[in-house]
Amino acid sequence: MGNQPLFVLSDDTERSRGQDAQSSNIAAGKAVSESVRTTLGPRGMDKMLVSDSGDVVITNDGATILQEMDIEHPAAQMIVEVAETQEDEIGDGTTTASVLAGQLLAQAEDLLDEDVHPTVVVEGYNEAARLAREAIDAIAIDEETDDDLLEQVAETSMTGKGTGGVTPERLAETVVEAIRSVESGDGINRENVRVRTQVGASATATELVEGVIVDEEPVREDMPVSADDATIGVFDLEFDIREANVDAEYDITDIDQLNAAIDAEEGELKKYAETLSDAGVDVAIVTDSIDDRAASYLAEEGIVAFESVSDDDATAIARATGATRIGSLEDLDDEDFGHAGSVGVETYGDEDLLFVEGGDAAETVTVFVRGGTEHLIDELERAIDDALDVVTASIETGGVVPGAGATEIAIASHIRDRAASIEGRRQLAVEAFADAVDVLPRTLASNVGMDPIDALVELRSRHDSEGRAGIIAEGQTGIVGDPIDYGVLDPAAVKREAVESATEAATMIARIDDVISAS
Ligand code: ADP
Ligand code: MG
Numbered sequence: 345m346g347n348q349p350l351f352v353l354s355d356d357t358e359r360s361r362g363q364d365a366q367s368s369n370i371a372a373g374k375a376v377s378e379s380v381r382t383t384l385g386p387r388g389m390d391k392m393l394v395s396d397s398g399d400v401v402i403t404n405d406g407a408t409i410l411q412e413m414d415i416e417h418p419a420a421q422m423i424v425e426v427a428e429t430q431e432d433e434i435g436d437g438t439t440t441a442s443v444l445a446g447q448l449l450a451q452a453e454d455l456l457d458e459d460v461h462p463t464v465v466v467e468g469y470n471e472a473a474r475l476a477r478e479a480i481d482a483i484a485i486d487e488e489t490d491d492d493l494l495e496q497v498a499e500t501s502m503t504g505k506g507t508g509g510v511t512p513e514r515l516a517e518t519v520v521e522a523i524r525s526v527e528s529g530d531g532i533n534r535e536n537v538r539v540r541t542q543v544g545a546s547a548t549a550t551e552l553v554e555g556v557i558v559d560e561e562p563v564r565e566d567m568p569v570s571a572d573d574a575t576i577g578v579f580d581l582e583f584d585i586r587e588a589n590v591d592a593e594y595d596i597t598d599i600d601q602l603n604a605a606i607d608a609e610e611g612e613l614k615k616y617a618e619t620l621s622d623a624g625v626d627v628a629i630v631t632d633s634i635d636d637r638a639a640s641y642l643a644e645e646g647i648v649a650f651e652s653v654s655d656d657d658a659t660a661i662a663r664a665t666g667a668t669r670i671g672s673l674e675d676l677d678d679e680d681f682g683h684a685g686s687v688g689v690e691t692y693g694d695e696d697l698l699f700v701e702g703g704d705a706a707e708t709v710t711v712f713v714r715g716g717t718e719h720l721i722d723e724l725e726r727a728i729d730d731a732l733d734v735v736t737a738s739i740e741t742g743g744v745v746p747g748a749g750a751t752e753i754a755i756a757s758h759i760r761d762r763a764a765s766i767e768g769r770r771q772l773a774v775e776a777f778a779d780a781v782d783v784l785p786r787t788l789a790s791n792v793g794m795d796p797i798d799a800l801v802e803l804r805s806r807h808d809s810e811g812r813a814g815i816i817a818e819g820q821t822g823i824v825g826d827p828i829d830y831g832v833l834d835p836a837a838v839k840r841e842a843v844e845s846a847t848e849a850a851t852m853i854a855r856i857d858d859v860i861s862a863s
Pocket of ligand 2 (some may be wrong): 437
């Protein structure tokens with residue numbers, strides 16, 4: 345064999361190993377999490393993200409920032425996934441989760457530098473995560489989750505987001521009312537809460553509409569723009585001469601035959617309006633097209649019709665009104681029609697919106713978000729989406745914890761208490777986890793302009809004496825206080841999920857000692 349080296353990888357494969365691989369992965373993960381740190385909390389700053397094509401997004405939302413950043417490094421990408429998981433599972437706490445993941449990596453790096461073996465780090469982190477869950481359960485408020493509490497949770501999730509002058513209390517009330525109205529014996533139908541945005545008015549005009557709003561205008565201007573106690577048909581068919589007839593060859597030799605042919609067509613087009621009118625339909629939602637003449641007959645019958653309605657919107661209207669989608673006009677059944685208290689078309693600037701409200705429609709509600717600019721409205725929509733999610737999470741997983749860093753202080757304290765009894769080097773990893781969790785209250789403190797070290801010292805002592813202590817934004821800076829007194833509450837699920845996904849990502853990255861990439 346001689347000294348011939350054995351090549352198992354192709355020439356252009358890049359490879360880094362051992363400490364090199366680890367430290368570059370850790371650095372990438374830390375960098376990503378560092379980039380969202382300044383947005384955490386009520387005084388968090390916003391980021392302006394500009395894409396290749398010049399689109400601008402201004403946001404405070406961790407998941408949105410990471411998603412727009414176009415991150416390529418595989419380890420950094422895992423932190424982005426932490427934020428995405430958090431967003432999918434709970435809908436809030438994305439900054440918390442990614443900052444924690446980054447800090448767990450930073451602590452892991454120190455441990456690895458001190459020659460603590462990666463598997464020991466992993467075991468220690470998993471043990472600490474278990475202790476963190478215990479601490480979350482212990483600090484959870486075991487009061488009935490009434491509307492008051494839920495409004496506080498909603499408000500907490502919206503603080504720090506640009507809400508364009510609307511008081512967060514009002515938005516929080518709207519959000520809780522929305523969730524309550526889609527709550528039934530078997531839980532919350534979160535998908536029955538829709539959010540619809542429309543620029544043009546001030547954000548204070550944001551309101552809850554009991555029904556659905558879709559971006560549609562009637563096919564003809566002479567159709568009625570509103571109807572009360574309306575019967576609604578949702579049709580998946582074309583209101584036109586049927587193909588078969590169009591293709592048929594007419595052998596027309598005189599004017600009578602021509603007239604007969606035209607009459608036959610007209611009759612067919614008129615039939616749509618007659619059939620719908622006989623069935624008592626006031627509003628026709630059509631996913632396909634409507635022939636102009638068929639539309640004019642519909643207008644004559646006083647029926648308002650919408651064509652080329654998207655499948656999503658048609659589904660929402662059907663669900664909201666109790667209608668079944670209709671594929672043929674033969675054998676129409678009353679049961680197939682939906683009902684709404686009112687249907688109306690309203691004009692906003694150069695856009696027409698169709699409102700389907702009341703009656704059966706009340707099963708679906710829409711938060712109708714208004715605002716002066718596109719950017720404001722987008723951020724407001726994200727804030728409302730988060731608030732809807734945290735209220736849902738609080739009801740469904742039945743737990744609320746004090747916010748403002750108080751839960752994190754409790755987690756770190758509980759972990760340190762137990763770390764003493766853990767043998768060997770694993771203890772170092774468990775303690776390092778507690779240090780990593782501290783970054784959250786520390787960041788909240790520095791984002792409100794407090795000295796993070798002093799704040800941490802005071803938080804710990806107040807936690808020990810009173811059982812709860814958080815960073816409360818006040819005036820130009822912040823103070824240490826009991827978050828419950830200030831109504832700063834988060835769903836317990838946000839903290840559980842953040843611990844879970846951050847631990848998972850950090851331990852996964854810490855275990856990697858070889859990066860092999862094809863170029
Ligand atoms: P995330 O993406 O993690 O939800 P946020 O920027 O929304 O990040 O910040 C969430 C943190 O801010 C939570 O710990 C929450 O308890 C805290 N927080 C929210 N409102 C307040 C407030 N008024 N005072 C202090 N802390 C608050
Ligand atoms: Mg939040």
